Amino acid sequence: MPDPTPVPRLQPSDVSLAHALIRVGLGVNIAMHGLVRLPDLRGFAAGLEADFAETFLPGALVHLSGYGIVFAETVIGILLVLGLFLRPVLAAGMALMVVLIFGTCLLQNWGTAGSQLVYLGIYGLLLGSAGFDRFSLDGRRTAGRGGRRRFGRWEKRRTGRLLE
Numbered sequence: 001m002p003d004p005t006p007v008p009r010l011q012p013s014d015v016s017l018a019h020a021l022i023r024v025g026l027g028v029n030i031a032m033h034g035l036v037r038l039p040d041l042r043g044f045a046a047g048l049e050a051d052f053a054e055t056f057l058p059g060a061l062v063h064l065s066g067y068g069i070v071f072a073e074t075v076i077g078i079l080l081v082l083g084l085f086l087r088p089v090l091a092a093g094m095a096l097m098v099v100l101i102f103g104t105c106l107l108q109n110w111g112t113a114g115s116q117l118v119y120l121g122i123y124g125l126l127l128g129s130a131g132f133d134r135f136s137l138d139g140r141r142t143a144g145r146g147g148r149r150r151f152g153r154w155e156k157r158r159t160g161r162l163l164e
Contacts, residue, residue: 012132013134015129015132016132016133016134016135016139017135019126019129019130019132019133019134019135020083020133020134020135020136022122022125022126023080023081023083023086023126023133023136024080024081026077026080026093026119026122026123026126027076027077027078027079027080027081027082028077028081029077030073030076030077030080030093031073031074031076031077031078031080031081032077033073033077034069034070034071034072034073034074034075034077035074035077037070037073038070038074041066041067041070044066044070045063045064045065045066045067046063046066047066048062048063048065048066048069049062049063049066051107052103052106052107055106055107057103057106065099065103069096069099069100072092072096073096076089076092076093076096080093082136082137083133083135083136083137083138083139084136084137084138085138086126086130086133086136086138087127087130090123090126090127090130091127093123094120094123094124094127097116097119097120097123098120100116101113101116101117101120104116
């Protein structure tokens with residue numbers, strides 16, 4: 001006898017809302033990583049250089065990377081909050097995380113490396129669900145070009161049925 005309990009389905013509007021809230025939360029977190037370091041940018045870069053002194057990386061490269069990390073975190077975070085240039089920003093965030101994971105593993109700081117893998121996973125989740133982006137500046141820009149109906153087109157391609 002078949003189970004009469006209906007199977008719940010993902011609603012595109014729910015996925016869009018979840019995507020937006022995760023994107024904004026990640027954006028605030030990443031932006032604040034950079035913004036709180038801006039007042040003492042030299043100190044942050046010098047601290048990184050000291051941390052990596054016993055590794056094979058040249059001190060000047062590490063010092064320069066300190067500046068780049070702070071600016072990258074700030075810009076990526078702000079653009080995530082706004083939802084602007086979403087796919088390239090998510091890809092840039094993932095690339096930044098790979099660089100940070102490399103450095104963290106070089107220092108053998110495995111706890112932090114694990115946390116950074118979680119960030120990488122969240123970036124990946126957002127990139128994988130970017131087609132559901134609706135509550136962002138990018139979403140507003142594409143809405144005029146039929147962006148609101150893209151979920152219906154996606155559903156039709158996926159199942160053969162149009163879902164509006």
